[in-house]
Amino acid sequence: MTFRVGLLGHGTVGAAFDELLADRAGPIEASTGLRPELTGVLTRSAGDFEDILARSDLIVELIGGLEPAHDYVLRAMRAGKHVVTANKRLLSQHGEELYDTAREAQVQLRFEAAVGGVVPVVRVVHETLAAAHIERVHGIVNGTTNFILSEMTRTGASYDDALREAQRLGYAESDPSDDVSGRDAAAKMAILARLAFGAAVQLDDVPYEGIEQLTSGDIAYARELGLSLKLLGSAERIDGGVAVRVHPAFLYGDHPLASVGGSFNAVTIESPTITEITLSGPGAGGSQTASAVLGDVISAMIPPPTLPAPAIGQPLVTDVESAFYLHLEVEDRPGVLAQVAEILGLQGVSVKSVVQKGLGDDARLEMVVHRVLESKFLAAVELIGRLDFLRSGPRVIRVIEETF
Numbered sequence: 548m549t550f551r552v553g554l555l556g557h558g559t560v561g562a563a564f565d566e567l568l569a570d571r572a573g574p575i576e577a578s579t580g581l582r583p584e585l586t587g588v589l590t591r592s593a594g595d596f597e598d599i600l601a602r603s604d605l606i607v608e609l610i611g612g613l614e615p616a617h618d619y620v621l622r623a624m625r626a627g628k629h630v631v632t633a634n635k636r637l638l639s640q641h642g643e644e645l646y647d648t649a650r651e652a653q654v655q656l657r658f659e660a661a662v663g664g665v666v667p668v669v670r671v672v673h674e675t676l677a678a679a680h681i682e683r684v685h686g687i688v689n690g691t692t693n694f695i696l697s698e699m700t701r702t703g704a705s706y707d708d709a710l711r712e713a714q715r716l717g718y719a720e721s722d723p724s725d726d727v728s729g730r731d732a733a734a735k736m737a738i739l740a741r742l743a744f745g746a747a748v749q750l751d752d753v754p755y756e757g758i759e760q761l762t763s764g765d766i767a768y769a770r771e772l773g774l775s776l777k778l779l780g781s782a783e784r785i786d787g788g789v790a791v792r793v794h795p796a797f798l799y800g801d802h803p804l805a806s807v808g809g810s811f812n813a814v815t816i817e818s819p820t821i822t823e824i825t826l827s828g829p830g831a832g833g834s835q836t837a838s839a840v841l842g843d844v845i846s847a848m849i850p851p852p853t854l855p856a857p858a859i860g861q862p863l864v865t866d867v868e869s870a871f872y873l874h875l876e877v878e879d880r881p882g883v884l885a886q887v888a889e890i891l892g893l894q895g896v897s898v899k900s901v902v903q904k905g906l907g908d909d910a911r912l913e914m915v916v917h918r919v920l921e922s923k924f925l926a927a928v929e930l931i932g933r934l935d936f937l938r939s940g941p942r943v944i945r946v947i948e949e950t951f
């Protein structure tokens with residue numbers, strides 16, 4: 548059986564969605580019993596909305612902006628079709644009308660890609676944490692500004708230079724005003740506040756400040772004190788009300804959002820029942836956003852899928868590469884490091900850093916080695932463990948080297 552999908556918009560996200568749908572239709576059919584198929588595509592120059600609507604079970608809206616997206620989404624739901632959209636502007640300005648229409652028409656309106664790109668914050672706030680009393684949602688919900696601030700921090704660049712670099716790399720549009728003014732983040736926080744607190748917050752209700760006024764001096768100050776400077780969106784319950792706003796803020800180094808760099812987004816959700824959950828990931832991009840859109844389509848197709856039978860022919864990999872930390876308690880005599888290095892070298896293990904610490908009975912070697920197959924490293928450690936100058940067995944800890 549097929550599940551018919553009509554696509555409105557074939558730009559950055561729409562084209563990526565088209566491609567992804569064709570690629571994933573087989574596996575989706577295998578796990579759901581329904582094969583999603585595109586019934587038509589509407590752009591400014593091609594396709595007919597009424598025709599696509601009549602032939603679809605679900606409409607994906609990836610035009611963006613208010614009109615005609617607003618009109619099409621309403622008409623689709625009133626015709627009894629589910630709708631998936633990535634349009635934060637539409638939801639933050641006409642949300643109540645759209646949610647009401649979806650309820651009345653008994654169709655699903657899904658919009659995971661409208662907030663946080665691929666980070667599944669809508670689903671988590673709305674579904675996974677439906678039973679939690681959420682006190683606060685705050686986060687970095689605009690990848691462009693996070694990229695600019697990260698560049699200013701990393702290179703000491705001015706705001707203007709970092710913006711130019713973001714534009715050169717495609718992280719910022721030629722007219723970046725929605726992003727750098729904080730307005731885009733404000734739209735997303737309005738949507739999150741509606742989900743988290745059930746409060747009918749709209750974009751116009753959210754005060755926002757952007758990053759245009761920030762200087763490299765502000766960033767240097769942050770760095771000296773071990774702080775990060777981020778554009779923070781927050782929505783919280785205060786004195787029986789709800790406060791939603793967007794502004795730059797310094798964060799202490801151990802804050803879960805402090806280390807979120809580049810164009811990544813991250814959202815922290817706080818509730819007494821769950822303490823705190825932080826979700827992070829790519830904030831935008833055609834294929835990334837398309838994957839969140841397709842996830843919504845699958846959710847709308849059927850109740851959550853059961854786990855499909857395991858795919859055959861996928862062996863479990865047990866010997867994987869990792870970097871390692873190696874700690875050796877050694878006797879304090881010449882030649883110790885040379886012997887250890889020789890054994891590591893014979894197994895193809897290359898040393899990234901090494902320090903010798905302590906004297907006499909306290910002498911030890913601490914080293915980090917580059918990524919290597921676990922079997923090779925452990926073989927080397929086995930040989931090192933037999934050396935007569937070791938005062939106790941070697942200690943090994945894996946090192947996660949990923950940087951984001």
Ligand SMILES: NC(=O)c1ccc[n+]([C@@H]2O[C@H](COP(=O)([O-])OP(=O)(O)OC[C@H]3O[C@@H](n4cnc5c(N)ncnc54)[C@H](OP(=O)(O)O)[C@@H]3O)[C@@H](O)[C@H]2O)c1
Nearest residue numbers: 556557558559560590591592609610611633634831832836
């Ligand atoms: N880009 C991202 O990384 C990203 C991330 C998260 C969310 N989003 C959201 O995803 C949505 C789409 O963004 P996008 O970047 O893919 O936009 P885009 O590249 O500008 O593409 C827009 C598409 O809509 C079509 N369109 C515009 N006006 C139309 C009209 N009046 N009637 C019919 N079709 C029309 C365009 O047609 P033509 O092809 O004829 O020009 C184009 O195919 C927006 O709501 C955006 O906020 C985007």
